[in-house]
Amino acid sequence: MDISTYLSESKKLVDEYLMKLLPAEGMEPPTIHKAMRYSVFAGGKRVRPILVLASGESLNGDREVLLSLGAAIEMMHTYSLIHDDLPALDNDDLRRGVPTCHKVFGEAMAILAGDALLTRCYEVLADLPRLSDTTRLSIIRDIAAATGTINGMIGGQVVDLESEGKPVNPRILEYLHSSKTGALLKACVRCGALAAGADERALNALTEFGSKIGLVFQIVDDILDITSSSEILGKTAGKDEKAKKATYPAFYGLEASRNKANDLVALALEDIRDFGEEAEILRSLARFIVSRTA
Amino acid sequence: MDISTYLSESKKLVDEYLMKLLPAEGMEPPTIHKAMRYSVFAGGKRVRPILVLASGESLNGDREVLLSLGAAIEMMHTYSLIHDDLPALDNDDLRRGVPTCHKVFGEAMAILAGDALLTRCYEVLADLPRLSDTTRLSIIRDIAAATGTINGMIGGQVVDLESEGKPVNPRILEYLHSSKTGALLKACVRCGALAAGADERALNALTEFGSKIGLVFQIVDDILDITSSSEILGKTAGKDEKAKKATYPAFYGLEASRNKANDLVALALEDIRDFGEEAEILRSLARFIVSRTA
Numbered sequence: 001m002d003i004s005t006y007l008s009e010s011k012k013l014v015d016e017y018l019m020k021l022l023p024a025e026g027m028e029p030p031t032i033h034k035a036m037r038y039s040v041f042a043g044g045k046r047v048r049p050i051l052v053l054a055s056g057e058s059l060n061g062d063r064e065v066l067l068s069l070g071a072a073i074e075m076m077h078t079y080s081l082i083h084d085d086l087p088a089l090d091n092d093d094l095r096r097g098v099p100t101c102h103k104v105f106g107e108a109m110a111i112l113a114g115d116a117l118l119t120r121c122y123e124v125l126a127d128l129p130r131l132s133d134t135t136r137l138s139i140i141r142d143i144a145a146a147t148g149t150i151n152g153m154i155g156g157q158v159v160d161l162e163s164e165g166k167p168v169n170p171r172i173l174e175y176l177h178s179s180k181t182g183a184l185l186k187a188c189v190r191c192g193a194l195a196a197g198a199d200e201r202a203l204n205a206l207t208e209f210g211s212k213i214g215l216v217f218q219i220v221d222d223i224l225d226i227t228s229s230s231e232i233l234g235k236t237a238g239k240d241e242k243a244k245k246a247t248y249p250a251f252y253g254l255e256a257s258r259n260k261a262n263d264l265v266a267l268a269l270e271d272i273r274d275f276g277e278e279a280e281i282l283r284s285l286a287r288f289i290v291s292r293t294a
Numbered sequence: 295m296d297i298s299t300y301l302s303e304s305k306k307l308v309d310e311y312l313m314k315l316l317p318a319e320g321m322e323p324p325t326i327h328k329a330m331r332y333s334v335f336a337g338g339k340r341v342r343p344i345l346v347l348a349s350g351e352s353l354n355g356d357r358e359v360l361l362s363l364g365a366a367i368e369m370m371h372t373y374s375l376i377h378d379d380l381p382a383l384d385n386d387d388l389r390r391g392v393p394t395c396h397k398v399f400g401e402a403m404a405i406l407a408g409d410a411l412l413t414r415c416y417e418v419l420a421d422l423p424r425l426s427d428t429t430r431l432s433i434i435r436d437i438a439a440a441t442g443t444i445n446g447m448i449g450g451q452v453v454d455l456e457s458e459g460k461p462v463n464p465r466i467l468e469y470l471h472s473s474k475t476g477a478l479l480k481a482c483v484r485c486g487a488l489a490a491g492a493d494e495r496a497l498n499a500l501t502e503f504g505s506k507i508g509l510v511f512q513i514v515d516d517i518l519d520i521t522s523s524s525e526i527l528g529k530t531a532g533k534d535e536k537a538k539k540a541t542y543p544a545f546y547g548l549e550a551s552r553n554k555a556n557d558l559v560a561l562a563l564e565d566i567r568d569f570g571e572e573a574e575i576l577r578s579l580a581r582f583i584v585s586r587t588a
Contacts, residue, residue, distance in 0.1 A: 023443055023489055028469075029452045032443050083409060088401035107382035107456055111405065115377060115412065116443045122416050126431050133427040137420050140434065146416040149326050149410045158323045161402055243395040273507075 003284040007050060013063075014049040015041070017071040021124050035105040035113035036120070037257035040078050043096030045294075046064050047217070048073045052184060052192040052286065055206055058272070058279035061196025065130050069139065069195050073188055076143065079117035080153055080184075082110050089161065090243075094236050096258045119278035131195060146187035156180025160245065168246045176246055181221070184213030189213065205271050209286075219261045222247035223254060228294065265290045297578040301344060308343040309335070311365040315418050329399040329407035330414070334372050337390030339588075341511070343365045344579065345479060346486040351572035352566070355490025363433065363489050366418035367472070367482055370437065373411035374447055374478075376404050381503055383455065414441075425489060433485045440481035450474025454539065462540040470540055475515070476508030483507065499565050503580075506562035510584050513555045516541035517548060522588065535577050559584045 003011075018040055023033045027055060049070025056066040082227055085092040085100040093103055102110035125140050147153040149162055156179030189210025193203050225240045240247050248257040265286050287288050295303075312334055317327045343364025350360040378399060379386040379394040387397055395403035419434050441447040450473030457466055469495050483504025487497050519534045520543055542551040559580050566573050 008529065015334070029449055029456065031456065032448065032452045079409075086402075086405065088405060108380075109452070111377055111380065111382060112448050112452060115408075116448045118409065118412060119438055119446075119448065121436060123442065126343050126434045126438065136431060137427050140420045144413055144420065148413045148417065149323070149330075150321060152413075154406050154410045154413065155323055158326045158403070158406060159367060162323065162325065213343045239301060275473075280356055285421075 003281070003288050006281055006284070007045075007267045007288070008052075010053055011046045011049045012286070013067055014046045014053075014070055014074065017049075017067045018074060020069050020198070021068065022075070022120065031105070031109060031117055032112055032159055032275065034169075035101055035109050036116055037106060039082050039095075039101045039113060040075065040117070042076075042098045044074070046070070046074060047289075048077050048185065048188045050194075051188040051210075054194030054282040054285045055189040055210070056196040058206075058275055058282045059191075059193060059198050059202055061192065062130060062279055065128060065195050066192055068124060068128055069191060070188075072121045072128075073184070075117040075124070076120040076147060077184065079109070079114040079121070079148035080147070080157075082114040082117070084157065086110060089157075090239075092236055092239070115252070125159070130197070135194055135197075138194050142183075142187050142191050142194070146183040151175075151179050153180060156183070163246045165244045168251045170251060173246050173248065176213055177218045178211075181218045182211065185214030185217055186210035202275075209268045209271040209282075212264045212271070213286055213289060216261045216264045216286075217269045219257050219264075219289060220292060222249050223257055223261075224292075224294070225268070226254065261290050295575070297575070297582050300348075301339075301582070304344045304347055307339045307361055308340045308347075308364055308368065311361045312341075312368060315365050316369070316414065317364065318498050325399065325403060326406055326410055329395055329403045332398060333376050333389075334369065334411070336392045338368070338372075339342045340364075340368060340480065340585075342371050342482045345482040345504075345507070346489075348576040348579045349483040349486030349504070350490040351486075351490050352500075352569055352576045353487060353490035353496055354572055355486065356424060359422060359489050360486055362418060362422055362483060364482075366415045367437065367478070367485070369411040369415040369418070370441060371478065373415070374441070374451075376408040376411070378451065380404060383451075384533075384537075388503070390462075422489070423519055427487055429491075432488050436485055436488070437478075442479040445469075445473050446477045447474060450477070457540045459507045459538045460540075464545060467540050467542065467545055471509055471512045471542070472505075475512045476505065478517055479508035479511055480504035480506060496569075499568070503562045503565040503576075506558045506565070507580055507583060508553045510558045510562070510580075512541045513558075514550050514584060514586060516543050517551055517555075518586075518588065520548065536544040555584050 022037055025033050025037055027033050032161055035134055052070040052073060054067045081095060082101045084090050086102055092100055101113055125138060128136050145152055149155045156176055159176050189206050193206040268286050269283055316331055319327050319331055321327050346364040346367060347360045375389060376395045378384050379389055380396055386394055395407055420430060422430050439446055440445040443449045450470055452473055453466060453470050483500050519531055523531050562580050563577055
């Protein structure tokens with residue numbers, strides 16, 4: 001199967017699981033469930049769930065388990081987008097090509113919809129089908145650490161806010177990228193492996209792979225913010241430079257950033273060199289992430 | 295031991311556990327860890343952790359386990375206070391007698407500090423000492439449901455926001471009270487029991503007990519909002535009436551509300567009638583909750 005077919009078919013499956021695992025719109029109180037679904041289904045490429053799926057399938061994991069896990073992580077990701085877009089944070093009106101949650105539902109409901117997606121994520125993780133309780137807990141620990149304050153998503157967001165407008169420094173840049181987006185992307189690869197019953201060696205290899213791919217994803221995101229348009233990205237382009245954000249291209253320039261991303265992908269592919277045929281999709285996904293245009 | 299000694303000694307212990315289980319202030323990035331600790335240690339009676347402790351001790355549960363669980367739930371509670379106080383929600387400047395999180399650290403950091411406490415809560419729950427993985431997961435499920443959108447804390451907050459200024463109706467009042475604060479208080483009693491290895495009969499009895507005590511707590515909160523002062527409460531008094539909130543006294547009047555609370559406590563004590571001497575503190579705690587003045 002070629003990667004673009006895999007991406008579109010997987011996205012459809014992920015959306016089915018999200019549809020099933022989110023509370024129905026009609027449930028009381030309806031406004032919050034509408035707001036949650038609005039943001040989850042407002043577009044999005046489902047990169048994180050697809051990473052979970054491809055990682056787990058490289059070890060012949062169970063699709064149903066991986067799709068439930070991927071859907072839960074997409075809820076986590078969507079909560080972070082809703083809160084990041086709030087006026088007090090990035091103050092963004094556009095996300096995934098449509099108005100942001102607070103623009104449609106108001107700030108109060110957007111804050112609560114983020115909280116609710118975060119909470120629902122843990123409910124789904126606690127009930128992941130066909131896994132042992134020990135594996136469920138390992139996944140919960142991994143996701144919580146990847147989204148927390150210490151080298152996790154919230155920590156990255158704090159440093160991002162605090163470094164705006166200040167001179168970029170490579171140490172902060174590294175922290176920012178590995179924590180703000182890298183940690184959750186790495187957790188996708190790791191948790192996919194855990195859910196597929198990875199042995200220690202496979203888990204270590206995929207952890208290394210995920211760590212590099214997470215960084216590549218963010219470097220490419222920084223590049224696209226400069227070279228692409230709001231229409232193609234579905235979010236406001238050029239805002240990193242405007243907000244003087246600490247990005248790879250701002251510090252190293254566009255070409256060096258592109259080279260760094262390509263080198264990292266090559267190294268990531270080395271990490272899973274010993275994997276068989278089943279890892280072909282995961283390899284294609286790594287190449288796709290560095291060559292994507294949106 | 296009399297109840298006031300128990301309350302003050304337990305509060306001290308809970309604070310020790312919170313001190314230990316929250317990330318240190320100096321950890322990177324420091325601002326978020328300061329904001330988290332600021333709100334957690336800005337006062338608070340620790341009613342929820344003490345309920346966990348008293349419930350678990352009524353079944354001879356392990357103190358260390360119960361205190362870790364209680365501390366995690368206090369983090370959850372504090373997240374909800376920080377987000378509720380935000381300008382877009384209740385817009386409150388005073389909480390537990392001191393300026394609210396967003397007044398001190400700004401809105402962005404307050405939103406993230408709430409997110410971070412919510413996340414840290416699950417990390418602590420996933421690592422609760424000396425419990426089986428199955429019990430840890432049962433507790434995680436209970437807490438997530440109690441704080442979610444369907445009959446949980448976020449659902450209650452949504453209905454609270456949406457019912458402001460509208461005529462109070464008893465169905466909404468019931469929903470509001472059972473979900474906004476009642477669900478988590480009930481979960482404290484239930485999870486304390488789970489952590490103490492309760493059998494089904496004891497768990498059912500404590501679930502009934504917790505459900506009533508949760509409602510009593512909120513009715514008394516509503517009464518105190520009218521009859522007490524900001525100085526004594528450590529938060530703005532009289533704001534329910536000002537915001538035309540759906541409260542018990544607004545619908546039933548003060549005296550009927552007091553009677554309702556007293557009746558519920560009597561019924562709650564019936565639920566745990568068969569419990570032994572070890573439940574004496576829990577009984578005193580129920581009586582304290584209805585007679586408290588702050």
